[in-house]
Amino acid sequence: MLIDGERRELISARDRGLQYGDGLFETIAVRRQHTCLWPRHMARLEDGCHRLGIPMPDPERLAAEAATEVGDATQGALKLILTRGRGPRGYRVPESAVPMRVLECSPAPDFPIAWWSSGIRLRWCSTRLSINPQTAGLKHLNRLEQVLARSEWRDPAIAEGLMLDTQGRVVEGTMSNLFVMTAGRLVTPELSQCGVAGVMRALVIDTARTLGLSVSRVTLRPADLERADGLFMTNALVGIWPVRELQGRAMDPTAVPGPLLDAVREQAGFD
Amino acid sequence: MLIDGERRELISARDRGLQYGDGLFETIAVRRQHTCLWPRHMARLEDGCHRLGIPMPDPERLAAEAATEVGDATQGALKLILTRGRGPRGYRVPESAVPMRVLECSPAPDFPIAWWSSGIRLRWCSTRLSINPQTAGLKHLNRLEQVLARSEWRDPAIAEGLMLDTQGRVVEGTMSNLFVMTAGRLVTPELSQCGVAGVMRALVIDTARTLGLSVSRVTLRPADLERADGLFMTNALVGIWPVRELQGRAMDPTAVPGPLLDAVREQAGFD
Numbered sequence: 001m002l003i004d005g006e007r008r009e010l011i012s013a014r015d016r017g018l019q020y021g022d023g024l025f026e027t028i029a030v031r032r033q034h035t036c037l038w039p040r041h042m043a044r045l046e047d048g049c050h051r052l053g054i055p056m057p058d059p060e061r062l063a064a065e066a067a068t069e070v071g072d073a074t075q076g077a078l079k080l081i082l083t084r085g086r087g088p089r090g091y092r093v094p095e096s097a098v099p100m101r102v103l104e105c106s107p108a109p110d111f112p113i114a115w116w117s118s119g120i121r122l123r124w125c126s127t128r129l130s131i132n133p134q135t136a137g138l139k140h141l142n143r144l145e146q147v148l149a150r151s152e153w154r155d156p157a158i159a160e161g162l163m164l165d166t167q168g169r170v171v172e173g174t175m176s177n178l179f180v181m182t183a184g185r186l187v188t189p190e191l192s193q194c195g196v197a198g199v200m201r202a203l204v205i206d207t208a209r210t211l212g213l214s215v216s217r218v219t220l221r222p223a224d225l226e227r228a229d230g231l232f233m234t235n236a237l238v239g240i241w242p243v244r245e246l247q248g249r250a251m252d253p254t255a256v257p258g259p260l261l262d263a264v265r266e267q268a269g270f271d
Numbered sequence: 272m273l274i275d276g277e278r279r280e281l282i283s284a285r286d287r288g289l290q291y292g293d294g295l296f297e298t299i300a301v302r303r304q305h306t307c308l309w310p311r312h313m314a315r316l317e318d319g320c321h322r323l324g325i326p327m328p329d330p331e332r333l334a335a336e337a338a339t340e341v342g343d344a345t346q347g348a349l350k351l352i353l354t355r356g357r358g359p360r361g362y363r364v365p366e367s368a369v370p371m372r373v374l375e376c377s378p379a380p381d382f383p384i385a386w387w388s389s390g391i392r393l394r395w396c397s398t399r400l401s402i403n404p405q406t407a408g409l410k411h412l413n414r415l416e417q418v419l420a421r422s423e424w425r426d427p428a429i430a431e432g433l434m435l436d437t438q439g440r441v442v443e444g445t446m447s448n449l450f451v452m453t454a455g456r457l458v459t460p461e462l463s464q465c466g467v468a469g470v471m472r473a474l475v476i477d478t479a480r481t482l483g484l485s486v487s488r489v490t491l492r493p494a495d496l497e498r499a500d501g502l503f504m505t506n507a508l509v510g511i512w513p514v515r516e517l518q519g520r521a522m523d524p525t526a527v528p529g530p531l532l533d534a535v536r537e538q539a540g541f542d
Contacts, residue, residue: 019414020412091445144406
Protein backbone atom coordinates (compact mmCIF):
# COMPACT_ATOMS: atom_id res chain seq x y z
CA MET A 1 0.00 0.00 0.00
CA LEU A 2 1.18 3.51 -0.80
CA ILE A 3 -0.11 6.49 1.16
CA ASP A 4 0.86 9.86 -0.25
CA GLY A 5 3.61 8.04 -2.10
CA GLU A 6 5.07 6.33 0.96
CA ARG A 7 4.92 2.66 1.79
CA ARG A 8 2.69 2.63 4.88
CA GLU A 9 -0.76 1.45 5.88
CA LEU A 10 -1.92 3.96 8.47
CA ILE A 11 -3.71 7.25 8.03
CA SER A 12 -4.64 10.05 10.41
CA ALA A 13 -7.91 9.50 12.26
CA ARG A 14 -8.52 13.20 11.54
CA ASP A 15 -8.68 12.56 7.81
CA ARG A 16 -11.98 13.78 6.41
CA GLY A 17 -12.29 10.54 4.47
CA LEU A 18 -12.93 8.79 7.79
CA GLN A 19 -14.72 11.66 9.47
CA TYR A 20 -17.25 12.38 6.70
CA GLY A 21 -16.59 10.12 3.71
CA ASP A 22 -15.25 13.30 2.12
CA GLY A 23 -13.48 11.79 -0.87
CA LEU A 24 -13.56 9.61 -3.96
CA PHE A 25 -12.26 6.27 -5.11
CA GLU A 26 -11.45 4.25 -8.20
CA THR A 27 -11.15 0.48 -8.55
CA ILE A 28 -8.88 -0.43 -11.44
CA ALA A 29 -8.25 -3.80 -13.04
CA VAL A 30 -4.62 -4.87 -13.32
CA ARG A 31 -3.44 -7.24 -16.07
CA ARG A 32 0.21 -8.02 -16.70
CA GLN A 33 1.52 -4.97 -14.78
CA HIS A 34 -0.92 -2.79 -16.71
CA THR A 35 -3.64 -0.61 -15.13
CA CYS A 36 -6.62 -1.19 -17.43
CA LEU A 37 -8.58 1.83 -18.66
CA TRP A 38 -6.33 4.18 -16.72
CA PRO A 39 -7.24 7.28 -18.79
CA ARG A 40 -10.95 6.69 -18.17
CA HIS A 41 -10.36 6.24 -14.44
CA MET A 42 -8.31 9.43 -14.31
CA ALA A 43 -10.99 11.34 -16.24
CA ARG A 44 -13.68 10.19 -13.83
CA LEU A 45 -11.52 11.01 -10.80
CA GLU A 46 -10.88 14.47 -12.20
CA ASP A 47 -14.60 15.01 -12.77
CA GLY A 48 -15.30 13.88 -9.20
CA CYS A 49 -12.61 16.22 -7.85
CA HIS A 50 -14.12 19.08 -9.81
CA ARG A 51 -17.61 18.39 -8.49
CA LEU A 52 -16.49 18.03 -4.87
CA GLY A 53 -13.94 20.85 -4.97
CA ILE A 54 -11.00 18.58 -4.16
CA PRO A 55 -7.73 19.45 -5.94
CA MET A 56 -6.94 16.75 -8.51
CA PRO A 57 -3.50 15.22 -7.91
CA ASP A 58 -0.95 15.31 -10.72
CA PRO A 59 -1.97 12.38 -12.98
CA GLU A 60 1.64 11.61 -13.82
CA ARG A 61 2.50 11.29 -10.18
CA LEU A 62 -0.53 9.02 -9.69
CA ALA A 63 0.54 6.93 -12.66
CA ALA A 64 4.06 6.58 -11.25
CA GLU A 65 2.69 5.57 -7.85
CA ALA A 66 0.29 3.13 -9.46
CA ALA A 67 3.16 1.51 -11.34
CA THR A 68 5.14 1.21 -8.10
CA GLU A 69 2.21 -0.28 -6.23
CA VAL A 70 1.26 -2.70 -9.02
CA GLY A 71 4.86 -3.87 -9.39
CA ASP A 72 5.00 -7.15 -11.29
CA ALA A 73 1.41 -8.21 -10.54
CA THR A 74 -0.06 -10.22 -13.40
CA GLN A 75 -3.63 -9.83 -12.16
CA GLY A 76 -5.07 -7.65 -9.48
CA ALA A 77 -7.33 -4.87 -8.33
CA LEU A 78 -5.81 -1.47 -7.72
CA LYS A 79 -7.90 0.69 -5.42
CA LEU A 80 -7.19 4.39 -5.33
CA ILE A 81 -8.76 6.48 -2.57
CA LEU A 82 -8.49 10.26 -2.67
CA THR A 83 -9.77 12.22 0.32
CA ARG A 84 -9.91 15.93 1.00
CA GLY A 85 -7.27 15.36 3.68
CA ARG A 86 -7.03 16.28 7.32
CA GLY A 87 -8.85 19.05 9.07
CA PRO A 88 -10.03 20.32 12.44
CA ARG A 89 -13.48 19.40 13.79
CA GLY A 90 -16.45 20.50 11.70
CA TYR A 91 -17.87 20.11 8.21
CA ARG A 92 -16.33 23.31 6.90
CA VAL A 93 -13.57 22.59 4.39
CA PRO A 94 -10.30 23.95 5.80
CA GLU A 95 -8.36 26.07 3.35
CA SER A 96 -5.23 24.28 4.44
CA ALA A 97 -6.54 20.84 3.51
CA VAL A 98 -4.12 18.75 1.46
CA PRO A 99 -5.71 15.78 -0.30
CA MET A 100 -4.60 12.34 0.86
CA ARG A 101 -4.19 9.42 -1.53
CA VAL A 102 -4.13 5.70 -0.83
CA LEU A 103 -3.17 3.18 -3.50
CA GLU A 104 -3.46 -0.51 -2.81
CA CYS A 105 -3.08 -3.38 -5.23
CA SER A 106 -4.92 -6.51 -4.04
CA PRO A 107 -5.26 -9.92 -5.68
CA ALA A 108 -8.03 -10.00 -8.27
CA PRO A 109 -11.30 -11.22 -6.72
CA ASP A 110 -11.66 -14.98 -7.31
CA PHE A 111 -15.15 -15.14 -8.76
CA PRO A 112 -16.11 -18.45 -10.43
CA ILE A 113 -15.11 -18.54 -14.10
CA ALA A 114 -18.63 -19.75 -14.94
CA TRP A 115 -19.97 -16.30 -14.03
CA TRP A 116 -18.44 -14.96 -17.23
CA SER A 117 -19.22 -17.96 -19.44
CA SER A 118 -22.65 -19.11 -18.16
CA GLY A 119 -23.88 -15.99 -16.44
CA ILE A 120 -24.63 -14.95 -12.88
CA ARG A 121 -27.60 -15.17 -10.55
CA LEU A 122 -29.06 -11.83 -9.41
CA ARG A 123 -31.40 -10.87 -6.61
CA TRP A 124 -33.36 -7.75 -5.79
CA CYS A 125 -32.16 -5.78 -2.77
CA SER A 126 -34.62 -4.10 -0.46
CA THR A 127 -32.11 -1.37 0.47
CA ARG A 128 -32.86 1.64 -1.71
CA LEU A 129 -30.49 4.18 -3.24
CA SER A 130 -31.24 7.73 -2.16
CA ILE A 131 -31.64 10.43 -4.75
CA ASN A 132 -29.39 13.46 -5.00
CA PRO A 133 -28.48 14.95 -8.39
CA GLN A 134 -25.57 16.80 -6.77
CA THR A 135 -23.69 13.61 -5.98
CA ALA A 136 -25.25 11.30 -8.60
CA GLY A 137 -22.75 9.42 -10.74
CA LEU A 138 -19.83 10.11 -8.39
CA LYS A 139 -17.75 7.28 -6.98
CA HIS A 140 -17.54 8.98 -3.58
CA LEU A 141 -16.80 7.47 -0.20
CA ASN A 142 -20.38 7.58 1.16
CA ARG A 143 -21.21 3.93 0.54
CA LEU A 144 -23.39 2.88 3.43
CA GLU A 145 -26.29 2.04 1.13
CA GLN A 146 -24.12 -0.40 -0.79
CA VAL A 147 -22.88 -1.92 2.47
CA LEU A 148 -26.44 -2.40 3.70
CA ALA A 149 -27.59 -3.81 0.36
CA ARG A 150 -24.67 -6.24 0.17
CA SER A 151 -25.42 -7.47 3.68
CA GLU A 152 -28.88 -8.64 2.59
CA TRP A 153 -27.58 -11.99 1.33
CA ARG A 154 -24.86 -14.51 2.15
CA ASP A 155 -25.54 -17.19 -0.47
CA PRO A 156 -22.25 -17.26 -2.42
CA ALA A 157 -24.12 -18.50 -5.50
CA ILE A 158 -25.79 -15.10 -5.81
CA ALA A 159 -23.26 -12.84 -7.52
CA GLU A 160 -24.96 -9.51 -7.23
CA GLY A 161 -28.00 -7.61 -6.00
CA LEU A 162 -29.97 -5.06 -7.98
CA MET A 163 -30.93 -1.82 -6.29
CA LEU A 164 -33.87 0.50 -6.86
CA ASP A 165 -33.86 4.16 -5.94
CA THR A 166 -36.31 5.48 -3.38
CA GLN A 167 -38.75 6.16 -6.24
CA GLY A 168 -38.71 2.55 -7.41
CA ARG A 169 -36.54 2.98 -10.50
CA VAL A 170 -33.88 0.35 -11.23
CA VAL A 171 -30.44 1.91 -10.89
CA GLU A 172 -27.58 -0.59 -10.63
CA GLY A 173 -26.06 -3.49 -8.73
CA THR A 174 -24.32 -3.01 -5.39
CA MET A 175 -20.95 -2.97 -7.21
CA SER A 176 -21.83 -2.97 -10.90
CA ASN A 177 -23.89 -1.26 -13.57
CA LEU A 178 -26.81 -2.83 -15.40
CA PHE A 179 -27.50 -3.20 -19.12
CA VAL A 180 -30.73 -4.52 -20.58
CA MET A 181 -31.18 -5.99 -24.08
CA THR A 182 -34.68 -5.72 -25.50
CA ALA A 183 -35.52 -6.39 -29.14
CA GLY A 184 -31.95 -5.82 -30.24
CA ARG A 185 -31.63 -2.50 -28.42
CA LEU A 186 -29.38 -1.93 -25.46
CA VAL A 187 -30.40 0.33 -22.57
CA THR A 188 -28.86 1.21 -19.20
CA PRO A 189 -30.33 3.27 -16.36
CA GLU A 190 -29.62 6.97 -16.63
CA LEU A 191 -27.74 8.13 -13.55
CA SER A 192 -28.66 11.78 -13.15
CA GLN A 193 -30.42 11.15 -9.81
CA CYS A 194 -28.21 8.56 -8.13
CA GLY A 195 -25.85 5.69 -8.83
CA VAL A 196 -22.22 5.35 -9.84
CA ALA A 197 -21.31 6.09 -13.46
CA GLY A 198 -18.97 3.15 -13.95
CA VAL A 199 -15.93 3.29 -16.16
CA MET A 200 -16.84 -0.10 -17.66
CA ARG A 201 -20.39 1.13 -18.27
CA ALA A 202 -19.00 4.05 -20.27
CA LEU A 203 -16.73 1.71 -22.24
CA VAL A 204 -19.66 -0.59 -23.05
CA ILE A 205 -21.74 2.36 -24.26
CA ASP A 206 -18.91 3.67 -26.45
CA THR A 207 -18.03 0.25 -27.80
CA ALA A 208 -21.65 -0.67 -28.56
CA ARG A 209 -22.03 2.53 -30.57
CA THR A 210 -18.82 1.82 -32.48
CA LEU A 211 -20.32 -1.56 -33.38
CA GLY A 212 -23.51 0.12 -34.58
CA LEU A 213 -25.62 -1.14 -31.68
CA SER A 214 -28.40 1.10 -30.42
CA VAL A 215 -27.72 2.06 -26.79
CA SER A 216 -29.47 4.63 -24.63
CA ARG A 217 -29.73 5.82 -21.03
CA VAL A 218 -33.30 5.45 -19.82
CA THR A 219 -35.56 5.17 -16.80
CA LEU A 220 -36.18 1.51 -15.98
CA ARG A 221 -38.74 -0.17 -13.74
CA PRO A 222 -38.44 -3.75 -12.46
CA ALA A 223 -41.09 -4.90 -14.95
CA ASP A 224 -38.87 -3.72 -17.80
CA LEU A 225 -36.26 -6.27 -16.73
CA GLU A 226 -38.74 -9.10 -16.72
CA ARG A 227 -39.71 -8.25 -20.30
CA ALA A 228 -36.08 -8.10 -21.44
CA ASP A 229 -34.38 -10.58 -23.73
CA GLY A 230 -31.31 -10.46 -21.55
CA LEU A 231 -29.37 -8.56 -18.91
CA PHE A 232 -25.74 -8.07 -18.14
CA MET A 233 -23.74 -6.36 -15.42
CA THR A 234 -20.52 -4.43 -15.81
CA ASN A 235 -17.73 -3.29 -13.56
CA ALA A 236 -14.13 -2.27 -13.98
CA LEU A 237 -12.75 -5.45 -12.41
CA VAL A 238 -14.98 -8.07 -14.02
CA GLY A 239 -15.83 -6.50 -17.35
CA ILE A 240 -19.16 -8.04 -18.34
CA TRP A 241 -21.16 -10.70 -16.54
CA PRO A 242 -24.20 -12.02 -18.43
CA VAL A 243 -27.20 -12.76 -16.21
CA ARG A 244 -28.73 -16.24 -16.17
CA GLU A 245 -31.21 -15.75 -13.35
CA LEU A 246 -33.00 -12.82 -11.76
CA GLN A 247 -34.58 -13.57 -8.39
CA GLY A 248 -35.32 -17.19 -9.37
CA ARG A 249 -36.47 -16.33 -12.89
CA ALA A 250 -34.35 -17.77 -15.70
CA MET A 251 -32.81 -15.27 -18.13
CA ASP A 252 -30.95 -15.95 -21.36
CA PRO A 253 -27.25 -15.34 -20.68
CA THR A 254 -26.46 -15.56 -24.40
CA ALA A 255 -28.44 -12.42 -25.20
CA VAL A 256 -25.29 -10.29 -24.90
CA PRO A 257 -23.97 -9.85 -28.45
CA GLY A 258 -20.71 -11.79 -28.85
CA PRO A 259 -18.98 -9.03 -30.82
CA LEU A 260 -19.70 -6.58 -27.98
CA LEU A 261 -18.24 -8.97 -25.41
CA ASP A 262 -15.12 -9.45 -27.51
CA ALA A 263 -14.63 -5.79 -28.31
CA VAL A 264 -15.10 -4.67 -24.69
CA ARG A 265 -12.67 -7.29 -23.45
CA GLU A 266 -10.13 -6.15 -25.99
CA GLN A 267 -10.66 -2.45 -25.30
CA ALA A 268 -10.36 -3.04 -21.57
CA GLY A 269 -7.10 -4.92 -22.04
CA PHE A 270 -8.54 -8.05 -20.42
CA ASP A 271 -7.16 -10.53 -22.97
CA MET B 272 -6.84 10.87 21.07
CA LEU B 273 -7.64 7.29 22.03
CA ILE B 274 -8.01 4.60 19.37
CA ASP B 275 -9.31 1.28 20.65
CA GLY B 276 -8.26 2.42 24.09
CA GLU B 277 -4.68 3.28 23.13
CA ARG B 278 -3.16 6.70 22.87
CA ARG B 279 -2.47 7.00 19.14
CA GLU B 280 -3.72 9.01 16.17
CA LEU B 281 -3.42 6.64 13.23
CA ILE B 282 -5.88 4.08 11.90
CA SER B 283 -5.65 1.41 9.24
CA ALA B 284 -6.38 2.66 5.71
CA ARG B 285 -8.35 -0.59 5.36
CA ASP B 286 -10.84 0.50 7.98
CA ARG B 287 -14.35 0.46 6.56
CA GLY B 288 -14.95 3.86 8.12
CA LEU B 289 -12.59 5.32 5.52
CA GLN B 290 -13.44 2.90 2.73
CA TYR B 291 -17.24 3.29 2.87
CA GLY B 292 -18.22 5.59 5.73
CA ASP B 293 -19.34 2.38 7.42
CA GLY B 294 -19.80 3.64 10.94
CA LEU B 295 -21.36 6.11 13.35
CA PHE B 296 -20.32 9.05 15.48
CA GLU B 297 -21.33 11.12 18.49
CA THR B 298 -20.29 14.64 19.38
CA ILE B 299 -20.51 15.20 23.11
CA ALA B 300 -20.23 18.41 25.10
CA VAL B 301 -17.69 18.42 27.94
CA ARG B 302 -18.16 20.65 31.00
CA ARG B 303 -15.96 20.43 34.05
CA GLN B 304 -14.63 16.93 33.24
CA HIS B 305 -18.19 15.77 32.66
CA THR B 306 -19.54 14.29 29.40
CA CYS B 307 -22.93 15.97 29.05
CA LEU B 308 -25.95 13.84 28.19
CA TRP B 309 -23.80 10.72 28.08
CA PRO B 310 -26.73 8.28 28.57
CA ARG B 311 -28.59 9.84 25.63
CA HIS B 312 -25.49 9.65 23.43
CA MET B 313 -24.99 6.00 24.37
CA ALA B 314 -28.64 5.20 23.66
CA ARG B 315 -28.42 6.78 20.22
CA LEU B 316 -25.15 5.02 19.47
CA GLU B 317 -26.69 1.71 20.48
CA ASP B 318 -29.70 2.34 18.26
CA GLY B 319 -27.38 3.17 15.35
CA CYS B 320 -25.33 0.02 15.98
CA HIS B 321 -28.51 -2.03 15.98
CA ARG B 322 -29.72 -0.52 12.72
CA LEU B 323 -26.37 -0.93 10.95
CA GLY B 324 -25.56 -4.32 12.44
CA ILE B 325 -22.39 -3.11 14.18
CA PRO B 326 -21.70 -4.67 17.60
CA MET B 327 -22.18 -2.04 20.31
CA PRO B 328 -19.04 -1.65 22.45
CA ASP B 329 -19.33 -2.13 26.18
CA PRO B 330 -20.71 1.22 27.44
CA GLU B 331 -18.68 1.01 30.65
CA ARG B 332 -15.49 0.63 28.66
CA LEU B 333 -16.50 3.59 26.51
CA ALA B 334 -17.24 5.63 29.62
CA ALA B 335 -13.84 4.79 31.09
CA GLU B 336 -12.10 5.72 27.85
CA ALA B 337 -14.11 8.93 27.62
CA ALA B 338 -13.03 9.86 31.14
CA THR B 339 -9.39 9.19 30.24
CA GLU B 340 -9.62 11.23 27.05
CA VAL B 341 -11.47 14.13 28.69
CA GLY B 342 -9.01 14.26 31.57
CA ASP B 343 -9.28 17.55 33.42
CA ALA B 344 -10.82 19.51 30.52
CA THR B 345 -13.20 22.18 31.79
CA GLN B 346 -14.81 22.72 28.41
CA GLY B 347 -14.56 20.73 25.23
CA ALA B 348 -16.08 18.61 22.50
CA LEU B 349 -15.62 14.86 22.72
CA LYS B 350 -16.04 13.13 19.38
CA LEU B 351 -16.58 9.40 19.36
CA ILE B 352 -16.32 7.54 16.05
CA LEU B 353 -17.29 3.89 15.86
CA THR B 354 -16.64 2.05 12.60
CA ARG B 355 -17.33 -1.53 11.58
CA GLY B 356 -13.58 -2.07 11.56
CA ARG B 357 -11.16 -3.45 9.02
CA GLY B 358 -11.96 -5.76 6.18
CA PRO B 359 -10.78 -7.03 2.82
CA ARG B 360 -11.86 -5.34 -0.40
CA GLY B 361 -15.60 -5.28 -1.12
CA TYR B 362 -18.83 -4.07 0.42
CA ARG B 363 -19.65 -7.39 2.04
CA VAL B 364 -19.36 -7.21 5.83
CA PRO B 365 -16.60 -9.60 6.91
CA GLU B 366 -17.61 -11.89 9.76
CA SER B 367 -14.26 -11.22 11.35
CA ALA B 368 -14.79 -7.46 11.52
CA VAL B 369 -13.99 -5.94 14.91
CA PRO B 370 -15.42 -2.44 15.42
CA MET B 371 -12.88 0.36 15.78
CA ARG B 372 -13.41 3.30 18.11
CA VAL B 373 -11.83 6.73 18.12
CA LEU B 374 -12.31 9.18 20.98
CA GLU B 375 -10.95 12.68 20.73
CA CYS B 376 -11.53 15.59 23.05
CA SER B 377 -11.03 18.94 21.32
CA PRO B 378 -11.40 22.48 22.66
CA ALA B 379 -14.99 23.68 22.60
CA PRO B 380 -15.74 25.60 19.38
CA ASP B 381 -15.29 29.34 20.00
CA PHE B 382 -18.57 30.67 18.65
CA PRO B 383 -19.39 34.30 19.58
CA ILE B 384 -21.24 34.53 22.90
CA ALA B 385 -23.81 36.79 21.22
CA TRP B 386 -25.05 33.80 19.23
CA TRP B 387 -26.65 32.47 22.42
CA SER B 388 -27.83 35.82 23.79
CA SER B 389 -28.86 37.74 20.66
CA GLY B 390 -29.40 34.92 18.19
CA ILE B 391 -27.75 33.72 15.02
CA ARG B 392 -28.03 34.48 11.33
CA LEU B 393 -29.18 31.61 9.12
CA ARG B 394 -29.08 31.05 5.38
CA TRP B 395 -30.72 28.54 3.06
CA CYS B 396 -28.40 25.96 1.52
CA SER B 397 -28.92 24.80 -2.04
CA THR B 398 -27.41 21.37 -1.31
CA ARG B 399 -30.27 18.97 -0.61
CA LEU B 400 -30.51 16.07 1.80
CA SER B 401 -31.28 12.80 0.08
CA ILE B 402 -34.14 10.65 1.32
CA ASN B 403 -33.70 7.16 2.68
CA PRO B 404 -35.84 5.90 5.56
CA GLN B 405 -33.34 3.09 6.19
CA THR B 406 -30.63 5.49 7.32
CA ALA B 407 -32.80 8.45 8.38
CA GLY B 408 -32.08 9.75 11.87
CA LEU B 409 -28.72 7.98 12.13
CA LYS B 410 -25.55 9.90 12.88
CA HIS B 411 -23.56 7.81 10.40
CA LEU B 412 -20.29 8.64 8.68
CA ASN B 413 -21.76 9.40 5.24
CA ARG B 414 -21.69 13.19 5.55
CA LEU B 415 -20.83 14.45 2.10
CA GLU B 416 -24.10 16.36 1.84
CA GLN B 417 -23.27 18.28 5.02
CA VAL B 418 -19.76 18.99 3.72
CA LEU B 419 -21.13 20.33 0.44
CA ALA B 420 -23.80 22.39 2.19
CA ARG B 421 -21.29 23.88 4.64
CA SER B 422 -19.00 24.85 1.77
CA GLU B 423 -21.70 27.10 0.30
CA TRP B 424 -20.76 30.05 2.49
CA ARG B 425 -17.67 31.56 4.09
CA ASP B 426 -19.13 34.61 5.81
CA PRO B 427 -18.27 33.98 9.50
CA ALA B 428 -21.29 36.06 10.54
CA ILE B 429 -23.59 33.33 9.20
CA ALA B 430 -23.75 30.67 11.89
CA GLU B 431 -25.63 27.95 10.12
CA GLY B 432 -27.35 26.89 6.90
CA LEU B 433 -30.77 25.28 6.64
CA MET B 434 -31.16 22.27 4.39
CA LEU B 435 -34.17 20.99 2.48
CA ASP B 436 -34.59 17.40 1.39
CA THR B 437 -34.84 16.54 -2.29
CA GLN B 438 -38.62 16.95 -2.02
CA GLY B 439 -38.35 20.51 -0.72
CA ARG B 440 -39.18 19.85 2.93
CA VAL B 441 -37.17 21.66 5.61
CA VAL B 442 -35.09 19.13 7.55
CA GLU B 443 -32.31 20.65 9.65
CA GLY B 444 -29.14 22.72 9.69
CA THR B 445 -25.83 21.36 8.48
CA MET B 446 -24.85 20.58 12.08
CA SER B 447 -27.98 21.28 14.10
CA ASN B 448 -31.69 20.58 14.37
CA LEU B 449 -34.44 23.13 13.85
CA PHE B 450 -37.36 24.13 16.06
CA VAL B 451 -40.12 26.49 15.04
CA MET B 452 -42.43 28.44 17.40
CA THR B 453 -45.80 29.37 15.95
CA ALA B 454 -48.68 30.70 18.04
CA GLY B 455 -47.24 29.23 21.23
CA ARG B 456 -46.73 25.78 19.75
CA LEU B 457 -43.34 24.21 19.12
CA VAL B 458 -42.68 22.02 16.09
CA THR B 459 -39.60 20.35 14.66
CA PRO B 460 -39.19 18.47 11.37
CA GLU B 461 -39.99 14.79 11.61
CA LEU B 462 -36.94 12.77 10.58
CA SER B 463 -38.33 9.52 9.20
CA GLN B 464 -37.03 10.23 5.69
CA CYS B 465 -33.64 11.84 6.33
CA GLY B 466 -31.73 13.97 8.80
CA VAL B 467 -29.93 13.36 12.07
CA ALA B 468 -32.03 12.83 15.19
CA GLY B 469 -29.98 14.99 17.51
CA VAL B 470 -29.52 14.27 21.18
CA MET B 471 -30.18 17.94 22.02
CA ARG B 472 -33.31 17.86 19.85
CA ALA B 473 -34.61 14.93 21.90
CA LEU B 474 -33.78 16.74 25.15
CA VAL B 475 -35.62 19.85 23.98
CA ILE B 476 -38.69 17.80 23.05
CA ASP B 477 -38.71 16.00 26.39
CA THR B 478 -38.06 19.17 28.38
CA ALA B 479 -40.71 21.16 26.54
CA ARG B 480 -43.29 18.50 27.33
CA THR B 481 -42.27 18.47 30.98
CA LEU B 482 -42.91 22.21 30.99
CA GLY B 483 -46.35 21.70 29.45
CA LEU B 484 -45.39 23.14 26.07
CA SER B 485 -47.01 21.66 22.99
CA VAL B 486 -44.32 20.11 20.75
CA SER B 487 -44.72 17.92 17.70
CA ARG B 488 -42.75 16.44 14.80
CA VAL B 489 -44.17 17.66 11.53
CA THR B 490 -43.50 18.23 7.85
CA LEU B 491 -42.29 21.79 7.27
CA ARG B 492 -41.96 23.85 4.11
CA PRO B 493 -39.84 27.01 3.83
CA ALA B 494 -43.00 29.17 3.92
CA ASP B 495 -43.84 27.74 7.35
CA LEU B 496 -40.64 29.28 8.69
CA GLU B 497 -41.46 32.70 7.31
CA ARG B 498 -44.82 32.59 9.08
CA ALA B 499 -43.24 31.54 12.38
CA ASP B 500 -42.99 33.68 15.50
CA GLY B 501 -39.46 32.43 16.04
CA LEU B 502 -36.90 29.75 15.27
CA PHE B 503 -34.11 28.12 17.17
CA MET B 504 -31.39 25.61 16.40
CA THR B 505 -30.09 22.88 18.69
CA ASN B 506 -27.01 20.71 18.87
CA ALA B 507 -25.22 18.77 21.55
CA LEU B 508 -22.30 21.20 21.75
CA VAL B 509 -24.13 24.52 21.67
CA GLY B 510 -27.44 23.66 23.27
CA ILE B 511 -29.89 26.22 21.87
CA TRP B 512 -29.22 29.11 19.52
CA PRO B 513 -32.14 31.48 18.92
CA VAL B 514 -32.39 32.78 15.35
CA ARG B 515 -32.35 36.52 14.70
CA GLU B 516 -32.19 36.42 10.91
CA LEU B 517 -33.13 33.98 8.18
CA GLN B 518 -31.62 34.76 4.77
CA GLY B 519 -31.74 38.51 5.39
CA ARG B 520 -35.20 38.45 6.99
CA ALA B 521 -35.31 39.53 10.64
CA MET B 522 -36.70 37.02 13.14
CA ASP B 523 -37.52 37.51 16.81
CA PRO B 524 -34.76 35.80 18.83
CA THR B 525 -36.74 36.22 22.05
CA ALA B 526 -39.51 33.91 20.87
CA VAL B 527 -37.85 30.94 22.57
CA PRO B 528 -39.54 30.55 25.97
CA GLY B 529 -37.07 31.49 28.70
CA PRO B 530 -38.09 28.61 30.99
CA LEU B 531 -37.32 26.17 28.18
CA LEU B 532 -33.87 27.69 27.63
CA ASP B 533 -33.13 27.50 31.34
CA ALA B 534 -34.41 23.98 31.80
CA VAL B 535 -32.55 22.61 28.78
CA ARG B 536 -29.33 24.26 29.89
CA GLU B 537 -29.72 22.73 33.30
CA GLN B 538 -30.68 19.28 32.01
CA ALA B 539 -27.73 19.32 29.63
CA GLY B 540 -25.35 20.21 32.44
CA PHE B 541 -24.29 23.41 30.69
CA ASP B 542 -24.44 25.66 33.73
